[in-house]
Amino acid sequence: MRKLFTGLVLIALVSTAGCGSGGADAAPVATGGFNLDLGGYFDDIPETYGAASGQTGPWVPVRDGTTNAITNAAGDVTAVSIVLDGISSVANPRTSTEGDLLRDWMESPAAPEDGLSVTLTGLDDGLYALYYYVPRPTDDFTANGGPMPGLPGGDLNGLGAQGTNWNTVLVSVSGGTLTITGSPFNAYLSGVQIVPVR
Numbered sequence: 001m002r003k004l005f006t007g008l009v010l011i012a013l014v015s016t017a018g019c020g021s022g023g024a025d026a027a028p029v030a031t032g033g034f035n036l037d038l039g040g041y042f043d044d045i046p047e048t049y050g051a052a053s054g055q056t057g058p059w060v061p062v063r064d065g066t067t068n069a070i071t072n073a074a075g076d077v078t079a080v081s082i083v084l085d086g087i088s089s090v091a092n093p094r095t096s097t098e099g100d101l102l103r104d105w106m107e108s109p110a111a112p113e114d115g116l117s118v119t120l121t122g123l124d125d126g127l128y129a130l131y132y133y134v135p136r137p138t139d140d141f142t143a144n145g146g147p148m149p150g151l152p153g154g155d156l157n158g159l160g161a162q163g164t165n166w167n168t169v170l171v172s173v174s175g176g177t178l179t180i181t182g183s184p185f186n187a188y189l190s191g192v193q194i195v196p197v198r
Contacts (some may be wrong), residue, residue, distance in 0.1 A: 006138075031078045031122070031124045033055050033078075033193065033195045034039055034060065034070065036193070037059045037062065037100075037191050038104075038105055038118070038191055039054045042094060042100040045101055051133065052162070053131045053195050055193055057075060060184070062082055064182075065083075066081065067084075069081070081121050082118060082119065086106040086116040087106065087107050090103060090104045091103045094157065095157045096157045098155075099157040101133060101190055102155040103157070103190075105188050108185065118189075122176050126172070127172050128196055129197055130148075130176070130180075132168070134188050134189060135151055135190045137150075137186060138151050138153065138186055138187060138189075142180065143180050144172070144178060149167060152164060153188075178194075
């Protein structure tokens with residue numbers, strides 16, 4: 001997969017490129033939403049914490065390698081799997097729940113031409129709101145070819161206004177997969193929330 005995006009960072013949750021028309025008619029997403037804590041050093045984010053989306057429930061710690069049968073935001077084990085290839089980084093001290101989320105992250109591997117990649121398979125097709133969180137200045141990503149703007153980052157112990165250390169885009173999933181791509185040199189992600197739009 002990475003060879004298809006030479007010089008790009010890949011986060012893949014696989015999907016189609018369109019996330020515009022037809023969203024209101026998208027079918028309900030049976031697998032539900034997901035809260036992903038990328039980096040996974042601080043794996044004690046409380047289930048009551050909904051971050052910017054307000055979606056509470058378990059936060060799945062994700063580090064390099066494969067995680068099968070991840071738990072959704074309702075607490076149910078699903079058939080969704082994650083394959084992640086990247087480097088975990090961490091910054092101390094954390095002094096808040098937001099710090100638990102933002103102060104560990106995934107970034108591009110040591111060989112940047114390989115790019116950072118996160119792949120989710122087994123998602124139900126439909127329209128999702130994708131919330132993403134960054135710990136530091138990050139270049140633009142794309143979500144299935146659509147814009148996923150880069151962010152300047154902000155306080156590692158608190159969420160700022162939208163467009164600082166978090167943002168959200170709509171993504172339409174078809175075939176169970178969604179792909180996020182970005183720069184291999186300035187690509188950092190602390191967390192992702194995948195919220196079904198019904």
